[in-house]
Amino acid sequence: MQTLEPKDNSRFEASFLRAPIGLFHLSLDGKWLEVNSYFCELLGYQREDFTPLSLMAIAHPEEREEIQAAIHQLQTKQSTNYQKNLRLLTTQNTFIQISLTLSWIEDTPAYLLGIVRELTPQELEQNSENELEKDLLKTLIDTIGDIAFVKDMQGRFLFINQAGLRGINKTLEEIIGKTDIELFGSELGEILIENDRQVFASEKLHEFEEIVDFEGERRIFLTQKNIYRDRQGNLKGTLGITKDITERKHLEQEVLLQQQQFNDFFNAAPVGMLILDRQLKYVRINPLAAAVHGLPMAEHIGKQVKDIVPHIAPLIEPLYRQVLETGQAILNLEVSEESFTQSDNPRSWEVSYFPLQDETGTITGLGVVGIETTEQKAALRERKRAEEALRASEQRYQNLAQLSPVGIFQTLIDGECIYANERTCYLTGRTAEELLGGGWMNAIHPDDRERMIQEWQKAASEQNYHYQCEYRFLRPNGEICWVLCQTLPELEADGTIKSYVGTLTDISAHKNAEQAIQKALEELQQTQAQLIQSEKMSSLGQLVAGVAHEINNPVNFIYGNLAPAREYTSDLLELLHSYQTTYPNPSPEILDQIEEIDLEFLIEDLPRLLSSMEVGADRIRQIVLSLRNFSRLDEAEMKAVDIHEGIDSTLLILQNRLKFKADRPAIAILKDYSRLPRIECYAGQLNQVFMNILTNAIDALEEYNKQRSLAEIQANPSTIQITTHHLLETARVAISIKDNGPGMSESVRSRLFNPFFTTKPVGQGTGLGLAISHQIIVEKHGGSLQCTSQLGQGSEFRIEIPLRQTPIAN
DSSP: OOOOOOSOHHHHIIIIITOSSEEEEEOTTSBEEEEOHHHHHHHTOOGGGGTTOBHHHHBOGGGHHHHHHHHHHHHTTSOSEEEEEEEEEOTTSOEEEEEEEEEEEOSSSOEEEEEEEEOOHHHHHHHHHHHHHHHHHHHHHHHSSSEEEEEETTSOEEEEOHHHHHHHTOOHHHHTTOOHHHHHOHHHHHHHHHHHHHHHHHTSOEEEEEEEEETTEEEEEEEEEEEEEOTTOOEEEEEEEEEEOHHHHHHHHHHHHHHHHHHHHHHHOSSEEEEEETTOBEEEEOHHHHHHHTSOSTTTBTOBHHHHOTTTHHHHHHHHHHHHHHOOOEEEEEEEGGGTOOOSSOOEEEEEEEEEEOTTSOEEEEEEEEEEOHHHHHHHHHHHHHHHHHHHHHHHHHHHHHHOSSEEEEEETTSOEEEEOHHHHHHHTSOHHHHTBTTHHHHBOHHHHHHHHHHHHHHHHTTOSOEEEEEEEEOTTSOEEEEEEEEEEEEOTTSOEEEEEEEEEEOHHHHHHHHHHHHHHHHHHHHHHHHHHHHHHHHHHHHHHHHHHHHHHHHHHHHHHHHHHHHHHHHHHHHHHHHHHHOSSOOHHHHHHHHHHTHHHHHHHHHHHHHHHHHHHHHHHHHHHHHHHHHOGGGOSOEEEOHHHHHHHHHHHTHHHHSOBTTBOOOEEEEEOOOOOOEEEOHHHHHHHHHHHHHHHHHHHHHHHHTSOHHHHHHSOOEEEEEEEEETTTTEEEEEEEEOSOOOOHHHHTTTTSTTOOOSOTTSOOSOHHHHHHHIIIIITSOEEEEEEOTTSOEEEEEEEESSOOTTTO
16 A cells, blocks of 8 residues: 655644544555555555555446546546445445545645544435435336436446447447547547537537447437536536437438338329328329329319319219229229210220228328220230231131141150141141140151151251251051151241241152162172172182192192102112122223212102102192182082181192281181091182182281281280080081171271172272171071171171071071
């Protein structure tokens, strides 16, 4: 505890510390400077107990704000002393009621002098009554929804109720002692302070509308302010009540806006509108209704209906009174001048009458709304005439469409069918109901449907103005109907297509004839090609046979003389040996000749020479036999043959293409022959099949090797594997010719046996080899020829033919 240093300690102790009343000194920041003994005894404290405390610490919580405000007023010299009955905390944790007087003492430094005395029983009773009144008043002020506040002469808040705390969204501590500028900023604060000045100047009640932008929201308050005085009549500050009228202002603005909108609507409405009171006097009328009457709006107000429109008043006044009396509206009543004038061009209206009520439900008048329908009536009559003409036209169109020899249909741009005539139903084999919507798509042949849909969508997307195509309908009974479809668009006003109208012409007869001609042409071309190919093979067979025959005679002559030549040579060599034994010392001439001809080598090599000639002659005989087997000119009729001989003969002829050459690697032939019985067949034709398949395999492998490196070829050398099987279950034989070449795609494989189809460059293939082979195996021998292949997996041709041919197959 800080202590003031008195000038005379004895006097200070007598007058302050031992005074029979509580005294204390308080610094301006609320710290205890000195307390006397009476004050300590009153509260039960020792002097040193006050060191950590402050006056606020021992004051009752409900009174701390008021004490703080009083100290602030003393500090700011708004007043020189403060007196109040308060409650202070004792060491027994109870509150004692005392009378406190605070005075400002001007010294160095300045401080506050506090005088405390305990209240008498009478004062306690009076204080209790005052506190009750105060509590009741505070409770009453806190319960009102408006903001109540009190400010001092400097505009600092001394009091504000709970509604004010909620409205400003601050605590009491944050508000008490603060000015408007400190709470609301300089712009709004200056306005509020100026309002206070006006109240001080007039000393009368004032009312202000104050606009506050608070936390991002603009609010409008209606504030009533007045001055207040103390008991001595001194002016002490302002007090006020503030009501938030934001919603009311918004509602007023909304009402004004609605009123303006109603006025604008009433005056600008494209219909006649008027309001009458119960005496059928005009209260209000809009320009259009006034124009119908031919008078300005102002001349209607206050006048009765019969004064304005006397010629129709007898007709409409009873209706007006009916609405006023019954409270029931009359809606959409048709009124025409024909009822009361002889005009050549009578006007007509559609009028509604409805009652108007006040807030009590009492009918105060009626409203009238009228829409002129003269032009609409004329347009309706014209439309009816047009509709009748259109119906007649549509009926004619329907009759023509039903009798038309071509199919007629109509679709929307998305392809949805909305009309189909009887001929269309006949062509598709379906009813009109089945064709409507997307049903007509089901009538299109499945093979043509996707193409047709794509072409239709393309035409629609490109806004084509004419579209035609040919396709097939598949009828429910399986019949096919070819049609030529032609369409033209129906256009909207802006030129866009809204639908298509089309015709269907039956072209089945034309298509069938065209297909028959095409088929005959293809058969003719195939037959011609086969004849040419057969002629080529026949000529080749005759050439091979002729060559074989011409070679065979001299070879047989040579081969037949080799055995006698071997015997003669052996005899001569034995005779020469006898001479050498008998005459071991020949003449010098003979010795020179023996040395010159190298007799010893000649005797040793001559038998080997004859053996080599025999092997070569035998090889030529085998080649001639293979050529004769391949040509089979002497076996043109069907007979039982060894299939393996035909395969081997074909391989012998192709040997030159199989063996290694400088510009190409060898192709290995892998044979896996089963034991087969002899087979009835046309041997020459069957050899032709082997030749075609093996030649194609060699061509594919050679082309494949051109695309591979030497390392790739060595890692996977080219091979052709020939396998034969005896199929006991079906009494057939199977011949498989498989290569490890590049293989082929499914699209190529599926067309292999089509005439004239080839993958080879122009001039290197006719496209007939496999087609003829297929015909020979299937048609001539009653067998089957199939190919299995995948890209990168090589190709395999499998031939199956019966062991014995039946008369039907033949």
